[in-house]
Amino acid sequence: MTTSLNTQTSRLVFIGAGNMANSIIGGLVSHGYPANLITATDLNAEQLEKLAQETDINTSTDNAAATATANADAIILAVKPQVMEAVTSPLKDVIANNKPLIISIAAGITVGNLLNWMGNDLPVIRTMPNTPALVQTGATGLFANNAVSEQQKALADTVFSAIGIASWFDQESDLDAVVAISGSGPAYFFMMMEAMEEAGVKLGLSAESARELTLQTALGAAKLAQASDVSTAELRRRVTSPGGTTEQAIKCFEEGGLRELVDTALQAASRRSKELAG
């Protein structure tokens, strides 16, 4: 039986206190989530000590003992995919009675994998966050199995809203598209920025100026698009005056097949995500 959850009174246990867990915990605590309800475990005691000093949460180097002691309402699995089975299997007995909500942020680990390793009738949420979570501007896709209650979904919403936006999907397979867009997406924009910086230098700017202008333009374009109620296509049209400079550049992108290339690239990323999940 799952316990009733209030998003601000739920006891959270993070297994693995690396980059992502640090960001989520930092975000939660800075948003007023009670630190005494949060426990984080890791192999690295020094890392835990630093996190405890910064946030005042509870820490432990013993995953099973900490999970049992905390009497967790939700366990957030934040270790690398390759150690997930070894980390989760020993928790099976510890959580057998309580049946807490299991949330995984690991790429390529399916709900089925987690049920196999931790127990068949558990409520499980599989998520796909992205790197900008590290600066609280992440985009996380989430999928919940049928055992997850609305209150548990609200809790997961609270957790991932602490690092950006949380977006729900009805099919687990939708997470492959999430990987292709937001999971891998930061790298696409980095590549575009890298290319713009290089082109700026070729046009005679210093590397510093090219970088500063490129980054601020990327940030400004995203902010403008978010603040606007028209499509990105319309925003693009509005800054593309007939016969102007932007039109020349856009024409080059179109003739070079940028749209088709983006489509092919995202299909490839989605295909790879399916392969990795087995």
Ligand SMILES: NC(=O)c1ccc[n+]([C@@H]2O[C@H](COP(=O)([O-])OP(=O)(O)OC[C@H]3O[C@@H](n4cnc5c(N)ncnc54)[C@H](OP(=O)(O)O)[C@@H]3O)[C@@H](O)[C@H]2O)c1
């Ligand atoms: N970073 C991202 O942008 C991003 C985006 C989407 C999804 N993810 C997913 O998020 C998860 C965590 O990523 P991350 O970047 O935060 O990785 P990370 O910084 O390496 O954090 C993982 C932590 O888990 C610890 N750990 C390893 N084995 C453990 C065990 N048996 N018990 C307890 N802790 C253990 C690691 O310690 P050691 O360093 O000592 O091994 C490390 O501190 C991964 O599954 C990744 O796929 C990350």
